[in-house]
Amino acid sequence: MREKLYRLSGLTLLVTALVVPAWAQQNIDPRLLAYADMVFYNGKVLTADDEFTIVEAVAIRDGKILARGATSDILRLAGPNTRRIDLAGNNVIPGFIESHSHGWVGQLLKRSPDGFVIFNTLEAGLEQVRKLVERAPAGKLVQFGSLRNPVALKVNRWELDKIAPKNPVLISFSTYEFNTNTLALKIALDYFGTEDYPGVVKDPETGEPNGHLRGLASGVLGYEILPWPDLAEVKVQELRRMQGFSSKGISMVIGRAPGLAITGLRDIWIEGDLPVRLRITHEFLRDNPEPEKFLKRIGNLTGLGDDWLRLIGTLTQQPDGSASPGGMLTSRPKLRLAPKDAFGLFGQNRWLEYSNAEESIKLAVRYGWKIASVHSYGDESTRLLLKAYEEASAGKELPGGPWIIDHNYTGTEETIALMQKLKVIPSVLTWWRQEPPREGGGRSLSGFNVNIEDLPFDLPTEGQAGFTPQLGDALVYMYGADRLNDDFSMGRRFIDAGLRPVIESVGRNPLLNMEVFITRKDGLGRVWAPQEKVTRKEALWMKTRWAAYISGDEDKLGSLEEGKLADLVVLGGDYLAVPEEQISDLPILMTVVDGKVTYEKN
Numbered sequence: 001m002r003e004k005l006y007r008l009s010g011l012t013l014l015v016t017a018l019v020v021p022a023w024a025q026q027n028i029d030p031r032l033l034a035y036a037d038m039v040f041y042n043g044k045v046l047t048a049d050d051e052f053t054i055v056e057a058v059a060i061r062d063g064k065i066l067a068r069g070a071t072s073d074i075l076r077l078a079g080p081n082t083r084r085i086d087l088a089g090n091n092v093i094p095g096f097i098e099s100h101s102h103g104w105v106g107q108l109l110k111r112s113p114d115g116f117v118i119f120n121t122l123e124a125g126l127e128q129v130r131k132l133v134e135r136a137p138a139g140k141l142v143q144f145g146s147l148r149n150p151v152a153l154k155v156n157r158w159e160l161d162k163i164a165p166k167n168p169v170l171i172s173f174s175t176y177e178f179n180t181n182t183l184a185l186k187i188a189l190d191y192f193g194t195e196d197y198p199g200v201v202k203d204p205e206t207g208e209p210n211g212h213l214r215g216l217a218s219g220v221l222g223y224e225i226l227p228w229p230d231l232a233e234v235k236v237q238e239l240r241r242m243q244g245f246s247s248k249g250i251s252m253v254i255g256r257a258p259g260l261a262i263t264g265l266r267d268i269w270i271e272g273d274l275p276v277r278l279r280i281t282h283e284f285l286r287d288n289p290e291p292e293k294f295l296k297r298i299g300n301l302t303g304l305g306d307d308w309l310r311l312i313g314t315l316t317q318q319p320d321g322s323a324s325p326g327g328m329l330t331s332r333p334k335l336r337l338a339p340k341d342a343f344g345l346f347g348q349n350r351w352l353e354y355s356n357a358e359e360s361i362k363l364a365v366r367y368g369w370k371i372a373s374v375h376s377y378g379d380e381s382t383r384l385l386l387k388a389y390e391e392a393s394a395g396k397e398l399p400g401g402p403w404i405i406d407h408n409y410t411g412t413e414e415t416i417a418l419m420q421k422l423k424v425i426p427s428v429l430t431w432w433r434q435e436p437p438r439e440g441g442g443r444s445l446s447g448f449n450v451n452i453e454d455l456p457f458d459l460p461t462e463g464q465a466g467f468t469p470q471l472g473d474a475l476v477y478m479y480g481a482d483r484l485n486d487d488f489s490m491g492r493r494f495i496d497a498g499l500r501p502v503i504e505s506v507g508r509n510p511l512l513n514m515e516v517f518i519t520r521k522d523g524l525g526r527v528w529a530p531q532e533k534v535t536r537k538e539a540l541w542m543k544t545r546w547a548a549y550i551s552g553d554e555d556k557l558g559s560l561e562e563g564k565l566a567d568l569v570v571l572g573g574d575y576l577a578v579p580e581e582q583i584s585d586l587p588i589l590m591t592v593v594d595g596k597v598t599y600e601k602n
Contacts, residue, residue: 035079036061037595041071043087044574047560048094048545052537058092060566063595068560085590091575093540094560095251095567095593097547099427100373100406100504102256111172111222112145113229119152126155129171130163138166141184143226148173148325150342156203157181157211170226176287176350178213178221185211188221198289198355215353219287223258234264242268245276246599248509249588251567252277252557254404254550256315256373259284269309275598277567278309279551281373285314291360300368302400303552307565307594312551313370313400316360320381321348323409323431324474328377329384330410334478341478347378358388365392370400372550377409379487386418398422401552406504410488416497425550429504430489432472432522434512472522484528491517491534491542500546503539512584514539519580536576536583566595 041057045068057074059066067077078084115132119125129144136142142164146152152173160169160181168184180188189195195202195209199217203210213221238261245253257265257280268274284298285291304311321327326334326341326348333345351357364371371389376382382405389398405419408426419426475484487493494501505513517534520527534542548558556565572587591599 034061036066036074036077036082038083038085038592039074039078040085040087040092040568040570041074043090043092044576045092045560046094046540046575048540049559049561050545052541057087058560058568060592060595063566065560065562065564065566067562085570087570090573090589091571091586092560093569093571093575094544094558095569095591096249096505096510096543097252097254097502097550097558098245098250098505098510099254099404099502099547099550100429100506101253102373111175111226112143114142114144116145117171118147119149119155122151122155122159125152126159126163129160129169133164133167133169136167141168141170141187141227143170143172146171146173148177152179153177153212155179155211157185157209160211170221172222175222176215176218176353178218180211180213182211185209185213188213188217188225191220191225192217199353215350216287216289216356220289223283223287228260231260231264231267234260235267238264239268239273239275242275242278243599246591246593247588249569249571249591249599250276250510251569251591251593251598252279252547252551252553254279254281254312254373254547256281256283256286265309274308276593277307277557279312279553280309282311282314285316285360285364285369287317287354288360289356291316291356291363295363295367295369302368302370307553307556310551313372313403314364315371315374316364317351317354317357318375318381319349319351319357319384320376320378321350323377323407324472326478328409329381330378331380331383331412332483335480335483336478338474338478346380349381349384351384358391361388362392365399368399370398370403372404374405375407376405377407379410379412379415382408382411382415383418386415386422386424389422389424390418393422398424402549404502404550408490408501411490411493412487416493416499419499420497425546426494426499426501427504427550428489428491428494428501428517429506430513430516431475431484432489432516432526432528434516435523486529488529490529490532491538492532495534495538500549501542502547502550503542505543509584510543511586514543515580515583517542518583521581536580540575566592568592572601 036059038060039057043056045055045058047053047055047068055068056071058068059074059077067074114136117125117128132144133142155171157180164181168187169181170184171179197217199213199215200209201212201214202208253276262280262282265278284294288294301311302313320329321343326338326343329347329349337345361371374385376385385405389403402423402425404425404427406427408428409431491501503513503517517539518536520530520533522528545558548554557567560568569588570590572589575583575586578586587601589601590597
């Protein structure tokens, strides 16, 4: 039998030699097992590999990068059914990786399914609540979202009882702050089994619970008591949100998400309809009073999933609050308190509300979970996190690959050194508002619920026609321009320390966020901390190659190299040649994920 096989093999070789001329055998490209599915040629392909190689063309086959090189070489890989895209000098770059996302639609639907109210005044806010409650059947739990401001936070259960005596009413300001009426409070207290549960706020005069639930109490309410909304609606809206990411050139989204959002996204993944890759940090340990019980029941799921959707870890309590209202926790005091600033000169230490924050981190390490996507604006907040990480690691490498801390508005030499030691990646957000004021003036959206009209701005732009205060102007007032020009939203300092910082764009135009790290300009043209500028190459690495390290995908994603997954973006122009201030104007012509077009400009 073996002799027959040998004879057959020899005959096959002989026939091949007779049928296929020698010159053709020598010129067959070994990569041509099959033709490429797509080729992009006659352009400038910024591969973002470690050498920042630039080539004319790139070919894709079976969802991977087949080859890159000169146009003439790449076109040889095209067959009759290959889609050929003449770049006409435009750029191809790796798909953008968004390093920070939350506020998934599923989360928002769960927390405010019945409407949104704004307490500009107590009377106006309560009237909005009354009208919305009137629409609900008696006895139905009614949930509202609201902006976090001092008026809203003072609303107590007795005021809500007057306008909603027959319905449990819940008002959520964030994932860790709720106001309830008596009927809703009773639901929570019955679950807790005690009025002394951590986070049940009591009236200082009477000692009775006033309807405010904070910290661990709010976590139990938000994650374990509230009902889930219709999952079909969650899926529809989550898919729409993912398509929005794709239209901005984003091919992968990294961020924290609660169970409801993950369930909706999981269904979209199973059905094969995801337009972007997802790397999710599961929120199950956040605001959790009994973390070890959950860890024992769930086990370690870090890394579970595939190249489209994967769980990359969990997260615990955030150490500080939001920046513009004054909640950022810093080691140096503010120059002045903004009006209605309830957090003091050093900001808000939210860990004071959580007796188990550091213990949760130790438990996560013990059970093998990676911690990522933790909110931290101020340097003192980051120091608390890093010291807790250091203690939890006990001299060993942290599990699950590089851990990541979000935002990083400000840092110190100590926090940088700890990041180096622990191999923590800083995800950095610019503190200033990037967009220019809207034509005709008017209030700009702060995003942090700060009443910016109340701030006595003493800026050079004061009195300018059509001037709209920018997001960061509250920080200018509180911390002073000198401080903001020193150690806020660092880029260069992180890179020079050997770290791989990444750029957050919070789902907005990634090119805009790259531009402002390059120019350091805000929406009014003011330059902040020019010594922290990064180069165009570094900015692209921060949004692609380096961001892939967060999820452990650096061998598969983040650069256009043979064998890597085919995630790329076609830009309408030349990223390296266009004036710096026009980088954000480059249009996204096409987004390709896994070798498939997920967005194409008409």
